[in-house]
């Protein structure tokens with residue numbers, strides 16, 4: 001049971017991009033272009 005979940009967690013899915021607000025540093029969901037915390041549109045994205 002736990003094994004499959006563990007592999008999924010560590011192996012990651014297709015999402016390998018980290019997005020972060022340039023203004024406040026909050027991690028932002030990949031769908032969001034606006035920071036939910038400070039409403040900045042300056043979202044930095046890093047491809048891992």
Ligand SMILES: [Zn+2]
Pocket residue numbers: 021022023024025026035036037038039040
């Ligand atoms: Zn922000």
